[in-house]
Amino acid sequence: MCGIVGYIGKREAAPVLLDGLKRLEYRGYDSAGIAILKEGAINVAKVVGRVKQLAESDRMSTLQGTTGIAHTRWATHGKPSERNAHPHGDCTSTIFVVHNGIIENYKELKRNLEEEGHTFKSETDTEVVAHLVEKFKKEGNDFETSVKKSLKLVKGAYAILVMTTSEPATLIAARLSSPLRIGMGNDEFIVASDPSAILNYTQEILTLKDEEVAVLKDGEFTITSLNGDRVIDREVEKIDWDMEQAEKGGFAHFMLKEIFEQPETIENSLRGRVIVDEGLAKLGGFNAVKDELREIERLTIVACGTAYYAGQVGEYMIEEYAELPVETCIASEFRYRKPILTPKKDAVLVLSQSGETADTLAAVSEAREKGVLSLGIVNVTGSTIAQNTDAGIYNHAGPEIGVASTKVFVSQLTVLSLLALFFGRQRHMSLTMGKRIAEELLKIPDHVRTILTMNDSILEIAKRYVNYSDFYFLGRKYNYPIALEGALKLKEISYIHAEGGSSGELKHGPIAMIDPNFPSIFICPKDSVYEKNLSNMEEVKARQGKIIAIGTEGDDELGKIADDVILIPKTLEMLTPILSVIPLQFFAYHAAVLKGKDVDKPRNLAKSVTVE
């Protein structure tokens, strides 16, 4: 995810900004830039690459002054390039902006501004803000009013810093659904998207809330809402994290941080893509191929590991709701099995967090060689897979640092739900059903928030089970792939042996293993296979197998069979996997920590698997 730093005070801004950018490097980025204001002019330096290159670039020597903004960019709109790197300026290069988040309606805003004569230099969504501020200033508004008027037109998410030569002693900060903190120094402010960029200078930190605008001027600050109401009671926190803690947002590990980020991750994946009234999913990345997609007769989903399990859930969703036949394949098998693919009738959809997985990339090549439409759901913008597919959807989950995928998995499930809605409404799905899915999808982030409150109780369960050396993870239908994912999570980070499977398959062999030393984790929400799942649970109980059950809130039956029960909020059956996987992530995480394992960097594993 992108990183923002701003400085206004008495010292030279550049060293503070570069230090801040370095602290934000862990978040991942592809380009960096800085702008500093001095004597009526704003000087800018940008690079594609590392902050070190920016610090060593020739342009840096011209950047002197005590007010500045800086940014590390993780491309979302427009490829990584100097042109697209922030800060972005207006037509007159007197107003500069850095921004985290996504401006959903930027195309419309850009079109209007271009019609009014504004000239854009980048492909980014961010640049519209600089031009909007320019427009409102030209209409006679002061700087602060111009920023507020601009932000009122913006739909989406932002953490933003703006400065202008016309008010050189002022820095404006604002946010909506994207974090922004203000460090309160002595006669100086350090503003950043993340406390790690601030803590070197001060521990006194104020957190801006949504739709608030802070004006930092002459060592003083004021905060008002976008509508102009003065905010007076905002407390300044003392954050006494060390640097390592700060990078992890105060969490012990990146994996835990990423588990806790999931409500926002899902919101980011849904943002601008759900039209509730029309029961539609708006997938801009598929616009160019939507007519071809209407005609396909089969979709083949190809991926590896966790992404493959997400694909399996997608298969159930799309077949049930769009009545489009779907087959999910492991990428390393797909490339060697001579798949039968027919142009116009088939499409291949690959899922990949990194966008660099060699086996998955090979599937894209296979599809292209056979003249079949290739589609991607990819997290890393500009990655090889993103570049090689005919059309694609980005997860917008931000960088995932823990090797074990968590937040990108739920994001993949979210995007696949949107895809089921998209295909469904193209084919047979009624408006009523479309609306229902859209409404339920928008409730998912809050359901996830509810599950996050169960972290402590799941820790207690993990403590009771951590010394078992084998586990089954079992589920049916939509939650069968989640059983596979739960087992993978546990084994990859705790090194405890775990197998995932379908509850219905137990009696065809695996049940032979069940005894009091081989616990099972059943994913058993109140869905269309609930009764069947309960019977399978009884079979395990009859063999003295211990059971942890994940069910739906209000279910009193599970507790009569299972030893431990975790209840999650009720949602549509197709969406239950997004919720049911979270207790399994917590369970794996706590088991690994209790066993003293390196959760973020498990042995023998790499985040991006670029070899066969």
Ligand code: F6R
């Ligand atoms: C497990 C995990 C892996 C990846 C797999 C595919 O937690 O993260 O199984 O899902 O290696 O990687 P991507 O999605 O980058 O193609």
